[in-house]
Amino acid sequence: xxxxxxxxxxxxxxxxxxxxxxxxxxxxxxxxxxxxxxxxxxxxxxxxxxxxxxxxxxxxxxxxxxxxxxxxxxxxxxxxxxxxxxxxxxxxxxxxxxxxxxxxxxxxxxxxxxxxxxxxxxxxxxxxxxxxxxxxxxxxxxxxxxxxxxxxxxxxxxxxxxxxxxxxxxxxxxxxxxxxxxxxxxxxxxxxxxxxxxxxxxxxxxxxxxxxxxxxxxxxxxxxxxxxxxxxxxxxxxxxxxxxxxxxxxxxxxxxxxxxxxxxxxxxxxxxxxxxxxxxxxxxxxxxxxxxxxxxxxx
Numbered sequence: 001x002x003x004x005x006x007x008x009x010x011x012x013x014x015x016x017x018x019x020x021x022x023x024x025x026x027x028x029x030x031x032x033x034x035x036x037x038x039x040x041x042x043x044x045x046x047x048x049x050x051x052x053x054x055x056x057x058x059x060x061x062x063x064x065x066x067x068x069x070x071x072x073x074x075x076x077x078x079x080x081x082x083x084x085x086x087x088x089x090x091x092x093x094x095x096x097x098x099x100x101x102x103x104x105x106x107x108x109x110x111x112x113x114x115x116x117x118x119x120x121x122x123x124x125x126x127x128x129x130x131x132x133x134x135x136x137x138x139x140x141x142x143x144x145x146x147x148x149x150x151x152x153x154x155x156x157x158x159x160x161x162x163x164x165x166x167x168x169x170x171x172x173x174x175x176x177x178x179x180x181x182x183x184x185x186x187x188x189x190x191x192x193x194x195x196x197x198x199x200x201x202x203x204x205x206x207x208x209x210x211x212x213x214x215x216x217x218x219x220x221x222x223x224x225x226x227x228x229x230x231x232x233x234x235x236x237x238x239x240x241x242x243x244x245x246x247x248x249x250x251x252x253x254x255x256x257x258x259x260x261x262x263x264x265x266x267x268x269x270x271x272x273x274x275x276x277x278x279x280x281x282x283x284x285x286x287x288x289x290x291x292x293x294x295x296x297x298x299x
Contacts, residue, residue: 009198011052021093027074028067032059036294037100040066043109044212045180047073049198053279071211073202082214084113091118101125104290108132110215113226120233128238128293131254132274133246137219138227139253158216164209173200186271230257240289244270
């Protein structure tokens with residue numbers, strides 16, 4: 001693992017790194033040096049930066065790693081597979097290469113299939129599973145692409161080969177700042193201009209939408225595969241479901257794919273971008289849950 005120079009925004013007390021895993025180079029950040037490890041996995045249209053308010057709160061008591069998925073942020077986006085299966089393998093290999101497992105796997109949004117594949121197939125590497133504003137293909141997530149029933153138009157755009165670059169290249173900041181974040185954020189001052197600049201910086205790369213396109217294409221194709229995986233490999237570790245603008249959707253989904261009781265937290269008045277909109281409340285919910293898990297695992 002190599003420390004990396006970072007061209008974008010950063011935080012004091014945080015270091016940037018690169019790791020070669022599964023044939024690609026991932027960028028990740030780390031903070032904290034003690035306590036059980038937490039792996040943070042972003043959604044769309046994001047990068048590790050979506051957790052920049054949360055990381056210092058968690059790093060006070062835990063080792064925290066936040067990764068840019070392949071094709072996102074400052075991770076590689078060269079021609080290769082960008083489906084959820086590839087991203088799941090990336091995460092597994094990263095955890096094992098860093099020697100930090102098992103981890104509290106904490107993820108949100110479109111990364112759901114990737115982290116579920118990881119946790120369901122390799123439970124020995126996962127202490128707990130924390131889902132934030134997350135659904136899964138095969139369990140109703142595909143309905144969000146149905147614009148005739150109130151779904152989001154951008155899902156079809158992202159999933160259509162070549163269309164994201166055709167429509168959004170050179171317009172990244174407008175798409176993020178005027179549509180993506182405002183349309184799903186309920187706290188008016190949660191996402192500021194610097195945040196938009198940082199997200200737009202990475203999506204403005206050549207083929208900057210490649211990671212998002214791969215995961216949205218997966219989402220619309222892998223429902224039966226994810227359902228089959230859930231039927232045979234339900235989550236065995238403790239599960240926390242945290243909802244914001246999506247209401248109980250996350251908890252309803254996680255209940256169907258876990259063997260035990262799912263703990264649920266619903267943050268009122270918060271939109272989809274929980275880590276940016278309510279970092280203190282999110283950190284409190286995660287910290288309390290992890291404390292209980294750690295106590296049971298060492299008791």
